[in-house]
Amino acid sequence: MELENYDEFPQRLPLIIEDEIFLYPFMIAPLFLDSDENISAVEQAIEENKLVIVAVSKHGKEGKRDSDSFYDVGVIGNIMRKVALPDGKIKVLFQGLAKGKITDFDDQNPIRCEVNILENQEFNEESVNSEISVLIEHVKKLSRLNSKFPADLIKTIEENDDATRIADLISSVLKVKKDDAYKLFSQTDVEQRLLDIIEVIKKEIESFKIQKEITQKVNSKIEKTHKDYFLKEQIKAINKELGTDNKKDEEIKAYKKRLKKLKTSMPKDGYKETKKQIEKLSRMHQDSPDASLLQTYIEQVLDIPFGEYSDEKISVDNVEKQLNKDHYSLEKAKERILEYFAVKQLLEQRNVEDLKSKGTVLCFVGPPGVGKTSLANSISKALQRPLVRVALGGMEDVNELRGHRRTYVGAMPGRLVKGLIDAKKMNPVMVLDEIDKLGANHRGDPTAVMLEVLDPEQNHEFRDLYLNFAIDLSQVIFVSTANDARRIPAALRDRMEFIHISSYTPNEKYHIAKDYLIPQELGKHGLNKSEISLSKPTIEAIISKYTREAGVRNLRRVFSKLFRKAAKKILSDNGASKVSISTKNLKSYLDNPIFEIDPADKKNAVGIANGLAWTAVGGDVLKTEAIKLKGKGILSVTGNLGEVMKESSRISYSVVKVLIDSGILKIDDEIIPKTFKEKEENLKVDASEVYKRYDIHLHIPEGATPKDGPSAGITMALTIASILSNREIQSDVAMTGELTLSGKVLPIGGLKEKLIAAHKAKMTKALIPKKNYERDLEDIPDEVKKSMEIKAVNTIEDVLKEALL
Missing domain, CATH: 2.30.130.40 (LON domain-like)
Incomplete structure (x- = not known):
């Protein structure tokens, strides 16, 4: 129409x-x-x-x-x-x-x-035809992308030669907003209208391309999800037939449940790491070799007692009672421990949270068997905290402390984290045993790890390589032990406060044996106190003749041996009701005496002096001997001596020469060998000829035992002076002190052990450096000070005056 x-x-x-x-x-x-x-x-x-x-x-x-x-x-x-x-x-x-x-x-x-x-404006047919060609190409592209695009439209517009009709046909199928559709609909400029349509189609093409990419990605993801779902369902079905369908799922659920409980107390990075590994394990096949390693890691992390602390408040009174109950003597060590915990108790009471973990790390230093580790046990009991012992002796691999990375086969957390797991608390008492025996090699230096562990500024973020996240060690009470503090690196010594535990005196050992060792060993061997008779002289004989140590570890072993034999005797003697052990029958139980410090000789002698030495098992008395042989004044020294001691012997010889030359040490002419001419002419020989015409052989007995240190200086000088002057040395005098070339006596270490050894050897006089006398005499047990005369010497002349007859 x-x-x-x-x-x-x-x-x-x-x-x-x-x-x-x-x-x-x-x-x-x-x-x-x-x-x-x-x-x-x-x-x-x-x-x-x-x-x-x-x-x-x-x-x-x-x-x-x-x-x-x-x-x-x-x-x-x-x-x-x-x-x-x-x-x-x-x-x-x-x-x-x-x-x-x-x-x-x-x-x-x-x-x-x-x-x-609405009439269209006149237009250039050639331009319009060109635009229509471009438009048709774009429409074809759009139809390939859009499956809903009318398939017969392209054929219709290709057969049509009316530009307006073509524009209307294409506009009618475009999906645009009302305002944009109105612009295309009402445009009377045909050329501009075609250009606008081309622009709209271009945008639709780009839009459909993006939609297609998104659709493909979504479809591929959905397909993969469906595939994974069906595969998992098939695996579940297979596992169900095998009877193992729910085991892994139940374990994963249990891990997630445990992790959720630890969320508030765990470090954030630790929670994230553990959650990530649990998710990874859930996606992994249970027969995969990595699955067992991952499961071990998760279980180790979840076993760490995050948020678990011993709630018992620190009480100095409890600590003091426990220390006195478990240990005899050790007054200074006990006092320092009580001071340490008094500070902690005060901080707790006043809620000074920031300073709680900034305390000093205590290090007990002393010979074996004096009670270093047992002091830590007493601290643990008093605080009602679990005790963790980390043996550091001989450790060379840094990973033993810091943990092994999980890439290694058999990787495990370090001993510190393992200690927390075993303790089941985050604030145990941790004993770092034998810290002076840490080693270093190509696998690292464990000492460097201890610098971090014992530093309060760092140990709240100690990073274990196995865990791969930081862990808080600041609430752990660290107690270390060492035999020789000099072997600990300076940087590590700086982080600790040393409490020196010296040797026990014979009297202290007697009380320890009577009140602690004997009751404990009786109980271990099933014996009653009434079944064993041990007198005081017998116990003292055991201490002096069957043990040679600073502590009481070997003494415990001796009592253990005694009570084994006693138990056998009770059973074999038709039920003997009591076994009596005395000094008379002691040999039948323990054989002949094994150790004995030689008592002071009753007879004074020339060229034999008593020197006091410190050893790892306490003090000892070393007799220094010398002889003179006709020669040219050569000094030879034997006895397995170190370089320091050899130098000390040469210094001593030089000092004695100076004393002779200056006339302080008088030499009798008769002891100087004379030549034939000197004898014929009855010439007086100069005193210095004594050290020119004699060779001196100086010897320290027990040549198989290595000896070193400068503290034997005055002893060797006295021995050389005695042999050259032919004057006797008092046999009941012992001495220790370093000698300088100018003849001064310098202070030494280990005085308590040395004087205890002199006391055991029944010396009546001990010569010690003046500075030691002024500084260390109050640390010496009263029984030692009462048993001998302790004199201070400042120069070698003082030594000669006190010891030479």
Whole structure:
């Protein structure tokens, strides 16, 4: 139907307002109408055999109909058919004929408006044809991407030569916003309209490309998820048949449950690391070789007692009671321990949280068997905290402390973390035993790790290589032990406070044996106190003749041997009710005496002096001997001596020579060998000839035992002076002191052990350096000071005066 069959334009037509879609000329489309204005417009058009114009609403159905509520360009057409629908709605078949421009509007019912034909502007056919070619190419691209694009549209536009019709056909299938669709619909410049359509199609092509990529990714992910799901379900089914279906899942659930409980007390990085490994294990097949390693790691981490602390408050009174209960003597060590815990108790009471972990690390230094480790045991009992012992003796591999990285086969956490696991608390008492015997090699230096562990500024973030996250060691009470503090590196010594535990005196050993060792060993051997008779002289004989040590470890072994034999005797002697052990029958139980410090000789002698020495097992008395042989004044020294002691012997010889030359040490002419001429002429020989015409052989007995140190200086000088002057040395005098070339006596170490050894050897006089006398005499046990005369010497002349007869 053509417009010529109707009145000329402009003319007044009924208006139908469509809500969603733009209709184009030459389109026949059904319209479903329900508003009164639209139904009235249809009825009027049919009744008067008039055309209608269909315009598109700007804002949908809502709001009042006015000139701003719809677009001013629509489609002029006629109503081909009308069908009434339920609920008052109608369906009409509309045929579009041409585009129309609404120039005027009234708000009557039906709505009528002044409409004029919308004519296109003139255009260049060549340009338009070129644009149409480009447009068709883009439409083809879009059709390949969009499966919903009408397949017959391309053929239709290729067969059509009307540019406006082509633009209308393509515009009608594009999915664009209302405003953009209106611009394309109302554009009268054909060339510009084609360019706009091309631009819209380009955007759609890009949009569809992106959508396609996203869809492919999503589909592939969904496919993989489905695949994994079905495979897991198949594995579950197989495991169910094998009877192992729920075991792994239950373990993973248990791990997650345990980890959740530790979340608030664990370090954040530790929680993340453990959670990550649990998730990794859940995805891993249980028969995988890495699964067992990962499971071991998770179990080790979850076994660490994060947040678990001993709640018992620190009490100095409890510590003091426990120390006195478990140890005899050791007054200074006990006092320092009590001071240490008094500070901690005060900080606790006053809630000085920041300083709680900044205390000193105690290090007990002393010979074996004096009670260093047992002091730590007593601290643990008093605080009611678990005790962890870390043996450092001979350790050379740094990974033993810091842990092995999980990449190594058989990797495990370090001993410190393992100690926390064993203790089941984060604040145990940890004993670092034999810290002076740490070694270093190509696998690292464990001492460097101890620098971090014992530093309060660092140990709250100690990083174990196996765990791969920092762990807090600041609440651990570290106690270290050592036999020789000099072997500990200076940087590590700086982090510790040393408490020196010296040798026990015979009297202290007697009380320890009587009150501690004997009752303990009786209980271990199933014996009652009434079944064994041990007198004081017997115990003292055992101490002096069967043990040679600073501590009481070997003494315990001797009692153990005694009670084994006693137990056998009780069983073999027809149920003997009591075994009596005395000094008379002691040999039948323990054989002959093994050790004995030689007592002071009753007879004074020339060239034999008593020197006092410190050893790893306490003090000892070493007799220094010398003889003179006709020669040229050469000094030879034997006795397995170190370089320091050899130098000390040469210094001593030089000092004695100076004493002879200056006349301080008188030499009798008769002891100087004379030549024949000197004898014939009865010449007086100079005193210095004594050391020129004699060779001196100096010997320290027990040649198999290595000896070193400068403290034998005055002893060797006295021995050389005695042999050259032919004067006797008092046999009951012992001495110790370093000698300088100027003849001064310097202080030495280990004085307590040395004087105890002199006491055991029944010496009546001991010569010690003046500075030691002023500084260290208060540390010497009273029984030692009462048993001998202790004199201070400042020069070698003082030594000669006190010891030479």
